[in-house]
Amino acid sequence: MLRVGSAVLGVSDVRRAAAFWSQALGYVPREEAADDWVVLVPADGPGVQVALGLSDSPVQExxxxxxxxxxxxxxxxxxxxxxxxxxxxxxxxxxxxxxxxxxxxxxxxxxxxxxxxxxxxx
The missing domain is CATH 3.10.180.10 (2,3-Dihydroxybiphenyl 1,2-Dioxygenase, domain 1)
Structure with a gap:
């Protein structure tokens, strides 16, 4: 049986997005953020991860x-x-x-x- 592991968002600045979503959700990086990818996890235990990946595609309205x-x-x-x-x-x-x-x-x-x-x- 499958389960959702991460919700992935495309971003143009991974570190800026990581700072926002970490504060917004109370999440922490699973490992040190790179310039092109980071996975955020709940600071207080299990839950859905939020992954942020570098993307050059435009934001959808x-x-x-x-x-x-x-x-x-x-x-x-x-x-x-x-x-x-x-x-x-x-x-x-x-x-x-x-x-x-x-x-x-x-x-x-x-x-x-x-x-x-x-x-x-x-």
Whole structure:
């Protein structure tokens, strides 16, 4: 049986992306970061790894694959969005929001889109 080992993001600056995602998720490098690749793992035990690989392909405006980060409720979601923005993420002007969204679309410093989900939402 297969299992997900890593979510891989293409980035133009591996060390900058590693700094952002390490702070965002509380992850640490599995080994010392290279200029073209690093794997981040949860600092406090098992979990999905996030790998960052050097890429020269452009960021997709509406990516087919992205990360969903879960928040406990609306207050936690708002606090996490604020924290992530303070780390270098930015709000994305997303034209596909439903009327009552449970998610906020952000982009990391590399432009990779990800969502912060209010898991308590209806």
């Amino acid at each position: 509406q990516p087919r694959v992205h990360l969903d980060l879960y928040a406990a409720d609306a207050a936690d979601q708002a606090a996490e969005v604020e924290r992530l923005v303070s780390l270098g993420a930015r709000h994305v002007d997303w034209d596909l929001y439903p009327d009552d969204p449970d998610f906020v679309v952000l982009a990391d410093p590399e432009g990779n889109r990800f969502c912060v989900i209010d898991t308590s939402h209806g």
